[in-house]
Amino acid sequence: MANIIVVGSYVVDLMSRTPHIPTAGETVLGGPFRMGPGGKGGNQAVAAARLGSEVTMVTKVGEDIFGDEAIKNFEQEGISSKYITRHPDEVTGTALIAVDDHSENMIVVAPGACGKITKADVEKAKADFETADIVLLQLETSMEAVEATVNLAHSLGKQVVLNPAPYQEVTNDLLSKVTYVTPNETEASLLTGIEVNDEASARKASKILVEKGVNKVIITLGKQGCFVYDGSDDGRFVQAYQVKAVDTTGAGDAFNGAFATFIADGFSLDEAVGRANAVGALSVTKVGTAPAMPYKNELETFISTRE
Template sequence: MANITVVGSYVVDLMSRTPHIPSAGETVLGGPFRMGPGGKGGNQAVAAARLGSNVTMLTKVGKDIFGDEAIKNFENEGIETTHISRHPEEVTGTALIAVDDSSENMIVVAPGACGKITKSDVEKAKADFEKADVVLLQLETSMEAVEATVEQAQQLGKTIILNPAPYQEVTAELLSKVTYITPNETEATLLTGVEVNDEASAREAAAILQEKGVQTVIITLGKKGCFIHDGTDEGRFVQAFQVEAVDTTGAGDAFNGAFATFIADGFPLDEAVIRANAVGALSVTKIGTAPAMPYKEDLEQFLSAHK
């Protein structure tokens, strides 16, 4: 069974449906409204846990009712909560989400407490890093936490997966320590200066990231699929599974949590990506982020139906 340590964000998702994404200054009547657990780190942890991984979550929440719910939700998912701390002043993070009739979304994240994760918080979790097969992180926390996580994981010889979302500037030195990087088109564009919108541009961007030292680049292109570049050839494209999307929020998190699981379980790279694509596809068929993450049984049924 895979052991995964996730260092990242937890926020409360406050989501409403809307006929269309509002433009500047516009008020739109929407509904229904839903509230639930979220945050890129939290979502990815839940995705991995539901696929059978042993997951340890490192994050920070407030001393408020949302923080209480966060710990309860993680415990209900079977996720280790020893390294979820409570900030004495900051509130638990929130994400304001609008999802339109075509299932596209717009998100504003207020990180709150999870933006205050420190190097010391990461160092206190060294024992769990030592047990991990994979360390998974994003950029929805402080850069101090990101850098400390990568440094500690590298020193311990761990596989490191960086999902560079939401985009923040990262140094070439940090990238050189990363085993896998998983940007989407927008993040890949910002990281490399290449406008990524198809296989050719994804190949160009991936080559730049490899020049910066990343071992393997996986650029996710939504319903188009993924582009993989691991240095063994010029890269290759993996098609996505076609499903009827209801809510695309959290699809990237589903992919990353699943990819971490399958890499830790020893699947070959391409097979891990195919299976992670399937998990991402399943997640968009339900409303929400963490609550929409599929279970292992759901995945096996889906793969059997799509042979």
């Protein structure tokens, strides 16, 4: 069983369907409305746990009803909440999500308490870092938390998966301590200055990231699949699974939680990416983020029908 530490965000998803994404100044009638657990960190933790990983979550929530629900949700998913702290002044984070008739989305995140995770909060979990197989994090928290997580994991010789979303500037020193970086095409473009939209541009961006110190690069390109580069060759595409999408929100989180799980379980890089692609595909066939993460038996059935 993979043992994974996730350091990252928890926010409450407030989602409504809409005929189209509103333009500036436009009001659109939408519905239905749904509320549920979310945040990149929380979603990735749920994805990993439902695939059989032992997961410990490090985050911060408010002393409010949303914070109560956060801890309840993590415990229901079998995720350790012992390092989830409560901020006395900040509210639990929220994400305002609009999903249109083409299943595309627009998201505004108000991090709230999870934007206040400190170095001390991370270091409280050192004992669990020491026994972890993989440390997984994103950029939806304070940069203090990101740097503390990477530095602690690196000092203990742990593999680190960094999902650089939403984009924030990161130093080359931090990237040099990361084992796997998993940007989408937009994040890869911002990290490297290369406009990424196909295999050739993904290869150029990947080589730049490796020059910055990253060990292995996986650039996710939606329906095209993933470009994988580890410096041993010119890289290669791992194809996506084609499904009818209902809601694409959280697909990247499904991929990252799954990828961390499969790497920790001993799959090769390409195998881990391929299986994570399947998890991402399954997640978009359901509405929501954390609630849409597939279980291990769903994944195995899905893969078996595609072989």
